[in-house]
Amino acid sequence: MTPHPRAARLMAEAAGTAFLLATVVGSGIMGETLAGGNVAIALLANTIATGAILVVLIAAFGPVSGAHFNPAVTLVFRLRGEIGTAEALAYAGVQIVSGIVGVWVAHLMFEQGLAQVSVHVRSGPGQWLSEGVATFGLIMTILFGIRARANVAVMVGLYITAAYWFTASTSFANPAVTIARSLTASFSGISPADVPGFIAAQLLGSVAALAFYRGVWGNSGKPDTRSS
Template sequence: MTAHSRSARLMAEAAGTGFLLATVVGSGIMGETLAGGNVAIALLANTIATGAILVVLIAAFGPISGAHFNPAVTLVFRLRGEIGTTEALAYVGVQIVSGIIGVWVAHFMFEQGLAQVSVHVRSGPGQWLSESVATFGLIMTILFGIRSKGNVAVMVGLYITAAYWFTASTSFANPAVTIARSLTASFSGISPADVPGFIIAQILGSLAALGFFGLVAKGGGETPAA
């Protein structure tokens, strides 16, 4: 953990997660509005904005809080012993609350009602597998990126940009994002009834990635980073 105070770390997590959700939902609204019914163009706009903001937010807040912005990431770092239980719980709470606030900010910017509930059904084995795969890949990208001393901000931004398109679920890969997106009736929403299935799949994917990292980077003998 960094030398910054706990309040600074929590504020960084709040700002980062809030901006992430404002970007996801806001770009979805803008994309759908301007795409004239072309869902592919709307998704492309949503994808580019999300990938870009992730690079910025992780680069900006990574040195302060680690730039988790995601309970699945926090869970993995807790299991690795890199963050304490109390702080991990505080991170998750802040991520969920600030994510919801980010959705409301997006609604306000586009002059939509703040209180909304999504009716966008995202359910079934394909969607659940997609979320497990998406979260596995995200955690793998972070852990191996840190190990290799790569540019994790760019790596995560590029991974999520790709995962939007190669997963059937468009890669939520984040329980806080999933909860927040259930509170928007816009393009990027998810029905509240489908939230538990996504979160379970995300947790399973993150745990599998942690196990995979342990096998490859430790159990098989580490190779010094170039």
């Protein structure tokens, strides 16, 4: 199949990441509004919406850009030699910017102030370990899912749905998501001061997952062309 032009791939990454963040933040606002103070119900609403939109976005944009929507995923595919350095940097830049746009769109839809800063503290060893584990699991899901020729969109959606609940951090597992969520004062936010710790843990988790995959499968076989 002929690859899509770079502009088309970047447009797909932009649209997918923006919709992902609009869903994460928008469903958080809606869940918190309707849950009547029940945090578990608000988190459940946030979880279901996020897992569902991931299935849709990955299935829709995977054939165009690989549907990374995540600089950690892009890093892994760069390390695997399946995307060049210039394009990887372009992907990451687009993911970060469009993630912020998605947060702003969610604010506007719920008639909230556009510019916000989170005060939601998410820090400490448990949170950092959670993000490392969450990202390790996400990358493992993607790589082993591709290898097995499974439905990666469904696998990723289900994994994130589960990881929202089994990790103390609620599984950000994505540097672009982490940066964007620092710019919302809503339920799903993270304090800007806590962003570097999350991103460091996410990058370490992604590299560890790639090393694990290579330990199992080695470097044999043709490069995979799908992702999440």
